[in-house]
Amino acid sequence: MIITKVNHLRGEITVPGDKSISHRSIMLGAISKGTTVTRNFLQGADCLSSIECFRRLGVSIENDTANNIVTIYGLGLHGLKAPDAVLDTGNSGTTTRLISGILAAQNFESILNGDASIQKRPMKRIIEPLGQMGAHIESMNKNGCAPLHIYGSRLHGMNYTSPVASAQVKSAILLAGLYADSKTQVTEPALSRNHSELMLGAFGAHVVSAGKTVTIEPAKELYACDVYVPGDISSAAYFIAAGLMTPDSEICIKNVGINPTRDGIIRVCRQMGADLTLENIHETAGEPVADIIVKTSTLNGTVIGGDIIPALIDEIPVIAVMACFASGTTIIKDAQELKVKESNRIDVMVSNLKAMGADIEATDDGMIIHGGRTLHGADIESHLDHRIAMSFAVAGSLCEGETNIRGGQCVNISYPSFYEDFRQLAR
Ligand code: S3P
Numbered sequence: 001m002i003i004t005k006v007n008h009l010r011g012e013i014t015v016p017g018d019k020s021i022s023h024r025s026i027m028l029g030a031i032s033k034g035t036t037v038t039r040n041f042l043q044g045a046d047c048l049s050s051i052e053c054f055r056r057l058g059v060s061i062e063n064d065t066a067n068n069i070v071t072i073y074g075l076g077l078h079g080l081k082a083p084d085a086v087l088d089t090g091n092s093g094t095t096t097r098l099i100s101g102i103l104a105a106q107n108f109e110s111i112l113n114g115d116a117s118i119q120k121r122p123m124k125r126i127i128e129p130l131g132q133m134g135a136h137i138e139s140m141n142k143n144g145c146a147p148l149h150i151y152g153s154r155l156h157g158m159n160y161t162s163p164v165a166s167a168q169v170k171s172a173i174l175l176a177g178l179y180a181d182s183k184t185q186v187t188e189p190a191l192s193r194n195h196s197e198l199m200l201g202a203f204g205a206h207v208v209s210a211g212k213t214v215t216i217e218p219a220k221e222l223y224a225c226d227v228y229v230p231g232d233i234s235s236a237a238y239f240i241a242a243g244l245m246t247p248d249s250e251i252c253i254k255n256v257g258i259n260p261t262r263d264g265i266i267r268v269c270r271q272m273g274a275d276l277t278l279e280n281i282h283e284t285a286g287e288p289v290a291d292i293i294v295k296t297s298t299l300n301g302t303v304i305g306g307d308i309i310p311a312l313i314d315e316i317p318v319i320a321v322m323a324c325f326a327s328g329t330t331i332i333k334d335a336q337e338l339k340v341k342e343s344n345r346i347d348v349m350v351s352n353l354k355a356m357g358a359d360i361e362a363t364d365d366g367m368i369i370h371g372g373r374t375l376h377g378a379d380i381e382s383h384l385d386h387r388i389a390m391s392f393a394v395a396g397s398l399c400e401g402e403t404n405i406r407g408g409q410c411v412n413i414s415y416p417s418f419y420e421d422f423r424q425l426a427r
């Protein structure tokens with residue numbers, strides 16, 4: 001994908017549906033009684049992996065791709081069927097980890113596997129806590145990664161203090177907790193996204209959140225509930241950043257989810273001096289939504305760390321790009337989780353931004369960026385990580401010269417029409 005300099009960004013755009021919420025609607029729809037209709041479903045490859053896995057588990061799912069409406073004919077909590085083949089989770093950490101919590105409690109065995117990236121991502125973080133509940137999950141390569149062999153077991157409730165602030169870990173445990181013989185409690189070091197808690201409640205589960213602790217009661221059944229998926233703030237983040245940094249720009253991103261466990265990007269942009277406003281704030285199905293308006297702004301460096309990190313974990317690559325174009329120094333800390341995403345996002349951001357001429361160094365838990373240098377187009381290695389590709393499309397659009405993003409089509413994981421939408425704003 002070749003990116004060249006953009007003169008201005010103007011107009012209105014709607015980004016596709018939220019990836020996390022789209023996944024969860026398939027999973028909860030599949031294990032509830034009745035028919036769930038999900039609107040504004042994200043047709044990204046990751047969410048399609050979730051659909052394919054549940055089809056293999058016997059769930060009938062219709063996907064009207066023209067209208068982004070998915071209909072899930074739920075089989076109830078105990079209705080899934082043994083799969084006749086390996087469940088392919090593709091590139092999706094969310095599919096792999098969340099489905100493991102469900103499969104751990106079934107009365108059949110299953111095998112999960114995914115692409116080269118998934119086979120490197122840490123699964124001990126779910127194998128261990130689910131094991132404490134009585135689950136039996138084996139990493140078939142004995143390296144703590146997929147492929148995973150899951151033997152269904154009877155599960156017990158537990159109190160778990162998680163060493164990582166991870167919604168995928170928390171959600172796997174909560175889903176397993178639906179099937180346990182007593183209540184299950186998870187405490188995180190910092191609050192991660194709470195979409196599972198909100199949606200489980202809407203489907204009839206008894207879930208209570210108090211600070212960084214969430215408790216779920218075993219369920220007899222969940223009941224189908226239609227889901228409207230708001231626009232994905234993680235996808236909006238690229239246009240927020242681009243709109244702030246491109247001269248002579250003003251854009252409105254409509255209908256974006258601004259759940260407080262996801263809105264770190266908004267808080268950081270404001271901290272950096274952004275002209276960013278929220279309009280038309282309302283709620284759809286328990287999730288807060290707004291239109292986000294950004295105008296060309298002068299940005300200053302900032303310090304990002306602590307409890308805000310899980311609320312912007314997927315936006316750190318594009319924040320690193322913003323920091324290069326801001327004046328002064330930006331320090332990103334407490335973000336060691338970046339090393340175990342679809343790629344090692346600390347190393348990959350640092351080496352690619354250096355190739356563009358940035359003054360950036362990696363630290364153990366983040367990066368230090370001295371802004372204000374003029375960047376130039378460069379050859380970028382995406383490592384097939386969608387968020388790396390989109391971050392460098394933004395960076396490249398601000399630079400003289402050509403930026404060539406290798407493997408740039410990997411944006412189809414979370415935002416298939418990303419380049420077209422970007423082009424439309426640049427017209
Ligand atoms: C996700 C949680 C986050 C995030 C990922 C989606 C989810 O991962 O990075 O893109 O849908 O639960 P962790 O919970 O592992 O940090």
